[in-house]
Amino acid sequence: MxxxxxxxxxxxxxxxxxxxxxxxxxxxxxxxxxxxxxxxxxxxxxxxxxxxxxxxxxxxxxxxxxxxxxxxxxxxxxxxxxxxxxxxxxxxxxxxxxxxxxxxxxxxxxxxxxxxxxxxxxxxxxxxxxxxxxxxxxxxxxxxxxxxxxxxxxxxxxxxxxxxxxxxxxxxLPEREISAGLAEVIKYGLIIDAAFFDWCEANVAALRALDPDAIRYAIQRSCELKAYVVGQDERESGLRAILNFGHTFGHAIEAGMGYGEWLHGEAVGCGMVQAGALSAATTGLDADSVKRIHDLVQAIGCPVVPPNLGTERWVELMQVDKKTEGGHLRFVLLPKIGQAVVQGAPLNVVRDVLHKTAVPVL
Amino acid sequence: MxxxxxxxxxxxxxxxxxxxxxxxxxxxxxxxxxxxxxxxxxxxxxxxxxxxxxxxxxxxxxxxxxxxxxxxxxxxxxxxxxxxxxxxxxxxxxxxxxxxxxxxxxxxxxxxxxxxxxxxxxxxxxxxxxxxxxxxxxxxxxxxxxxxxxxxxxxxxxxxxxxxxxxxxxxxLPEREISAGLAEVIKYGLIIDAAFFDWCEANVAALRALDPDAIRYAIQRSCELKAYVVGQDERESGLRAILNFGHTFGHAIEAGMGYGEWLHGEAVGCGMVQAGALSAATTGLDADSVKRIHDLVQAIGCPVVPPNLGTERWVELMQVDKKTEGGHLRFVLLPKIGQAVVQGAPLNVVRDVLHKTAVPVL
CATH class of the missing domain: 3.40.50.1970 (Rossmann fold)
Known part of the structure; x- marks a missing residue:
C-alpha cells in the first residue's frame, strides 16, 4: 500500500x-x-x-x-x-x-x-x-x-x-536511530495536534517495533502536519518556527558535545523535555503535561537528561541559534500540548531550567 | 545627478x-x-x-x-x-x-x-x-x-x-579594467539594441575617458537592457541565455589560461570577436558587421586575438560551459547586429573559426 x-x-x-x-x-x-x-x-x-x-x-x-x-x-x-x-x-x-x-x-x-x-x-x-x-x-x-x-x-x-x-x-536501522526519529514524530503532536500525541502514547510499542500500519500512519501524519506548517510559511518568518520545538536546546547539545556524539533526534528529544520544563515556567504548561512529554520521550528510547555543559556554555551555544535576533534568546514554548508559541524567555529562568533538567528530578 | x-x-x-x-x-x-x-x-x-x-x-x-x-x-x-x-x-x-x-x-x-x-x-x-x-x-x-x-x-x-x-x-580603476568593462557594454548593443551599438561606436573615446554623461548613460542603458532580458527569464531557461554572447569562448579562455590571467571582460571581448566569426559561418552575419565587432572591441582596448590553447583543448573547455546539454555545444550567435539566437554549431565549423581567429586575419 x-x-x-x-x-x-x-x-x-x-x-x-x-x-x-x-x-x-x-x-x-x-x-x-x-x-x-x-x-x-x-x-x-x-x-x-x-x-x-x-x-x-x-x-x-x-x-x-x-x-x-x-x-x-x-x-x-x-x-x-x-x-x-x-x-x-x-x-x-x-x-x-x-x-x-x-x-x-x-x-x-x-x-x-x-x-x-x-x-x-x-x-x-x-x-x-x-x-x-x-x-x-x-x-x-x-x-x-x-x-x-x-x-x-x-x-x-x-x-x-x-x-x-x-x-x-x-x-x-539501529534501534537508536529509530528512537531518535520518533522524537521528531511526537514533536508534531506536541506543537500542533494533541490527538496525534495521544495516538503516539497509545502506539509507542508498535512504533518502536516498526509495525507497518503504525509507522506508515506516523510518517504520513508527520508529513501532513509539517506540510501544513511549511505551506503557510516557507521562509520561516512566522509559524514555521514552531517546528523548532526542542531544537534550541537540541542544537546546543549537538554543538556542545561535538556533532555526531548525540543523534540529532536524541538531542531534540532531550531538548523537548527541557523546553517542556521551560514552558511550565513561562507559558503555564501544567505539570501533568510536562511529565507526559518526559515519559513519552523516555518511552521511545531517547535520553531525557541533558549533558552537563556548564550553564554559561549552554547559554553561549544557544545564542548562536538562527532564531536569535539581536542576541536575544527565543524559544518555541507550549501553553498546552498541541499548541506552540515563539517567544523570549528571561535568562534567569532559562538558567534555572538548565539546572533543574540536568538531574532527573521530573 | x-x-x-x-x-x-x-x-x-x-x-x-x-x-x-x-x-x-x-x-x-x-x-x-x-x-x-x-x-x-x-x-x-x-x-x-x-x-x-x-x-x-x-x-x-x-x-x-x-x-x-x-x-x-x-x-x-x-x-x-x-x-x-x-x-x-x-x-x-x-x-x-x-x-x-x-x-x-x-x-x-x-x-x-x-x-x-x-x-x-x-x-x-x-x-x-x-x-x-x-x-x-x-x-x-x-x-x-x-x-x-x-x-x-x-x-x-x-x-x-x-x-x-x-x-x-x-x-x-586601471585602464585595462575600464576596457574590459566596456566589452560587456557593447555586448548589449550587439545582442538586443543596434542603435546602442551605433552610439557606443560614436562615443568610444568619451567612454574610455570616463566622461560622466557618457558613462552614466552607458551604464544606465546596459542595466535597462539587461533588466529587460532578466525580467523575461530569471532562471535562464530561454531568452536570458543571449546575455552569454561571447561567453562560451570567453570562459574557455579564462579556464585555459588560468583564472585571473585575462580579465573576464577581456576574455568576453575576444570571445565576441570569435562569436562574430562563428555567426558569419552559421547565422549569416555579414562581413561588415563582423569587422565592426572586431574594430569596436579593439577600439575599447580589448584583445582581439585569442590565445593558442590548441583546438582540442578549446573544444574540451567549451564543453564544460553551463549552456551545454547532453555534451552538445551551443552558442549565442548573431543573424545581425542587435539580434541574437542560441543554437548548436557543427564541430568542424567551430574548429575552423578557432583556426581563423587565432591569427589576426580579420
Missing part, C-alpha cells in the same frame, strides 16, 4: 510517496527531460540499497553515476559537499541532470544544498532511509551544511521534485 | 541608483529592521573607499563590521567564501543582518552567494566599483564561485535589495 502526501509551497509542489517497496519504483519519479542521474549515498546505506536504487533508476533509460560520501554528521561540511560537485563535474553532468539523495538527513541536506548550488540549481529526488529524515528533512526544503561555529548555518531553501519513502528500509 | 533603473524579476524587485557621490548615501538603502551590517571588500578597494562606505552606512545607526577578502578572480573559491561565513558567525550576525558588497564582480558574486546561503538567506546590497560589475553583475541575481573544473559552477540566483553605483569610483 502506498500513501501520497502532496506538499504545496510557494517554492514548489511535489508528492511524497510512502509505502513498502518504493525503492524499486524510483524511475516513476524521473522526469523525461533528465539528461543523466547522480545517485548520492554513503557506504552504509549504499551497501544495503544502492544496487536496487540504481536498477530502478536505470529503468528510466538514463545513465546513472554514483557518488559515495563518508557517513555521518561530522562529514556534513564543505569538504564533503565538494565531493558531490567534483563527481558531477568530472562526469560532465549538465544543468538538466537529476540528483538522487539515498540516505538519512545528512545525505538529504547535503544533496539538496548541492542541487540548489550546482550550476545555480538542478533538480533532486529525496529517498530518505531513516525515520528522522522520512518525517522531517524530506518536507520543507531546508538544506544545509554545518560550520565549525554552528549547525546548518550555510544552506538554502530548495524543494525536491518528489520524495520516495520506502518504509521497508527502516528494518536495517 | 542620479538616475534610477528599476529591476523587476519574479525573485525580487529592486532599484539601481546610478550617479556621482552615491558612496556617501549608502544608508539610504539600509532597511530599518536590519540588526547589523557586514561590509565585505578587498584590500585594493577597501583602502580607497571602505572608510567612506562605513561612515555612510553608520548613518543608519547600525553596527558595521568589515570583512576583507583577498583580491582577484583566483580567490573566487570556497576557501575565500568561507572567510565571509567565519566573519559573520564570529560576530554573531543573525538572519536579519545586511551584507554589503563593495568591490568588483568577484566581490559581488561571492557576497551574493554568501548572502543566499548564510542562514539560508540574508539580505545584501551591491556597491559595484568596476565598469564590468556596474553594468553586468549588479543586474540579474547571478551569484557564484568557481570550481577547479569550471567557472561559476557553484552558486545561486539571488537578488540584492538595491544596487548603488557611484561612477566617481571608476577614476581609480
Amino acid at each position: 502506498t500513501t501520497t502526501v502532496n506538499v504545496a509551497t510557494p517554492g514548489g509542489h511535489y508528492p511524497i510517496h510512502i509505502g513498502t517497496g518504493r525503492l524499486d519504483h524510483l524511475h516513476e519519479s524521473v522526469p523525461a527531460d533528465v539528461t543523466a542521474i547522480a545517485l548520492v549515498t554513503n557506504p552504509t546505506v549504499g551497501d544495503l540499497y544502492a544496487k536496487r536504487a540504481i536498477a530502478a533508476l536505470q529503468k528510466s533509460g538514463k545513465t546513472v553515476i554514483t557518488i559515495t560520501l563518508p557517513d555521518g554528521e561530522t562529514y556534513k561540511d564543505w569538504q564533503t559537499l565538494n565531493l558531490i560537485f567534483d563527481g558531477l563535474l568530472q562526469n560532465r553532468l549538465d544543468r538538466k541532470c537529476l540528483l538522487v539523495a539515498l540516505g538519512g538527513g545528512v545525505i538529504g541536506d547535503m544533496v539538496g544544498f548541492a542541487a540548489s548550488a550546482y550550476m545555480r540549481g538542478v533538480r533532486f529526488l529525496q529517498v530518505p532511509t531513516t525515520v528522522l529524515s522520512q518525517v522531517d528533512s524530506s518536507v520543507g526544503g531546508k538544506t544545509a551544511i554545518n560550520h565549525p561555529l554552528g549547525k546548518n548555518m550555510i544552506g538554502a531553501f530548495y524543494q525536491p521534485i518528489a520524495v520516495e519513502i520506502d518504509i521497508d528500509v527502516l528494518h536495517t | 542620479t538616475t534610477t533603473v528599476n529591476v523587476a524579476t519574479p525573485g525580487g524587485h529592486y532599484p539601481i541608483h546610478i550617479g556621482t557621490g552615491r558612496l556617501d548615501h549608502l544608508h539610504e538603502s539600509v532597511p530599518a529592521d536590519v540588526t547589523a551590517i557586514a561590509l565585505v571588500t578587498n584590500p585594493t578597494v577597501g583602502d580607497l573607499y571602505a572608510k567612506r562606505a562605513i561612515a555612510a552606512l553608520q548613518k543608519s545607526g547600525k553596527t558595521v563590521i568589515t570583512i576583507t577578502l583577498p583580491d582577484g578572480e583566483t580567490y573566487k573559491d570556497w576557501q575565500t567564501l568561507n572567510l565571509i561565513f567565519d566573519g559573520l558567525l564570529q560576530n554573531r550576525l543573525d538572519r536579519k543582518c545586511l551584507l554589503v558588497a563593495l568591490g568588483g564582480g568577484v566581490i559581488g558574486d561571492m557576497v551574493g552567494f554568501a548572502a543566499s546561503a548564510y542562514m539560508r538567506g540574508v539580505r545584501f546590497l551591491q556597491v559595484p566599483t568596476t565598469v564590468l560589475s556596474q553594468v553586468d553583475s549588479s543586474v540579474g541575481g547571478k551569484t557564484a564561485i568557481n570550481h577547479p573544473l569550471g567557472k561559476n559552477m557553484i552558486g545561486a540566483f539571488y537578488q540584492p535589495i538595491a544596487v548603488e553605483i557611484d561612477i566617481d569610483v571608476l577614476h581609480t
